[in-house]
Amino acid sequence: MKWFGALLLIATTTYIGFDMSNRLSERTKQIRQFILSLQMLEAEMEYSQLTLQQIFQTIGKKTSYPINSFYSHLAEQFDFVVIDFLDVWDRELDKLITVSALKKNELEIMKQFGRNLGQHTFIQQQKHITLAIHHLQQELDEANDQRVKYEKMMKSLGILIGLFIVLLLF
Amino acid sequence: MLIDATILFQIAGIGIITALIHTVLKQVGKEDIAQFVSLVGFIIVLVIVIHHLADLFQQIKSVFLLKGL
Numbered sequence: 001m002k003w004f005g006a007l008l009l010i011a012t013t014t015y016i017g018f019d020m021s022n023r024l025s026e027r028t029k030q031i032r033q034f035i036l037s038l039q040m041l042e043a044e045m046e047y048s049q050l051t052l053q054q055i056f057q058t059i060g061k062k063t064s065y066p067i068n069s070f071y072s073h074l075a076e077q078f079d080f081v082v083i084d085f086l087d088v089w090d091r092e093l094d095k096l097i098t099v100s101a102l103k104k105n106e107l108e109i110m111k112q113f114g115r116n117l118g119q120h121t122f123i124q125q126q127k128h129i130t131l132a133i134h135h136l137q138q139e140l141d142e143a144n145d146q147r148v149k150y151e152k153m154m155k156s157l158g159i160l161i162g163l164f165i166v167l168l169l170f
Numbered sequence: 171m172l173i174d175a176t177i178l179f180q181i182a183g184i185g186i187i188t189a190l191i192h193t194v195l196k197q198v199g200k201e202d203i204a205q206f207v208s209l210v211g212f213i214i215v216l217v218i219v220i221h222h223l224a225d226l227f228q229q230i231k232s233v234f235l236l237k238g239l
Contacts, residue, residue, distance in 0.1 A: 153198045160191050167183040168178070168214065 003032035017158015024147045024154070026101035031140045033067040033125075034106065035133055039115075042129045045122060052118060053078035066100035089114035109135045173211050177222065188212075 037059050044055045053075050060071035070092055077088045090111055097107050113132040120128070188211030195204035 149198050153194055156194050157191065160187055160194065164184065164187045164191070167180055167187065170180055 006011070006166045009166055009169075010159065013162030014158045015055065017154050017156070017161075020158070021151045021154035023101045024143070024151050028140060028143045028147055030066060030100050030102055031106060031136055031143055032061050034102075034110070035136050035140065037063050037067055038072065038129055038133050038136070042126060045125065051078075066096060066102075069099070070096045085118065086114055089117070106136065106139050109139065177218070181218060184211055184215055 022161070040059050040062060041055060044058060048055075050058075056071045056075035056078070060068045060075060062068075063071065071096070074088065075107050077092070082088055093107055093110055093114070097104075109132055111143060113128065116125070116128040119124075188208060191207050191211075192204045195201075195207060
């Protein structure tokens, strides 16, 4: 019984360690997805000139998990009367951050971007998109650094701390 | 003479694991946390050892019939 408990404890902390390191690599992937989605947004605005709802729908189809749900939810919101787009945008972003590995910085960049979405002419809009992409790129670099640095540490620390606690309780 | 060796292995294990955590943390450049972990490991071992030392002194006391003092 004692051994079983010890194994369970080690398994748990190991899992936590792997989950945390996974989160680090997920974050870079998701930021990359976001950058991609902004580029798609720009292209759609330039060439197809669809409404925002249709653009969000197409982006939602082309991206992968947490980001696509963000865009499809946004598109769904447009089925009803949208009084304040900013409100919808912020609400969806807040929802997104609970399910994704993204951090406050990325959220803040996207919120800032939402302030300017649909307020300007195309040229100005394009500048805002480029700016947001630029900011996200910086976050991506930083996230990548962190991933390289801490990914392995999290894994080994998980196992080690598990062993440590087991030894303490033995 | 019967000696319970579990405590020795426990302390040795704690030492090894603390050293490993220290190394891992130092490798990623978190020296301050690494030092802290070492300190914590040391304190934990110290507490265990002191606990057993107290037992030892109790034994000595009882051997020399100093219980009343």
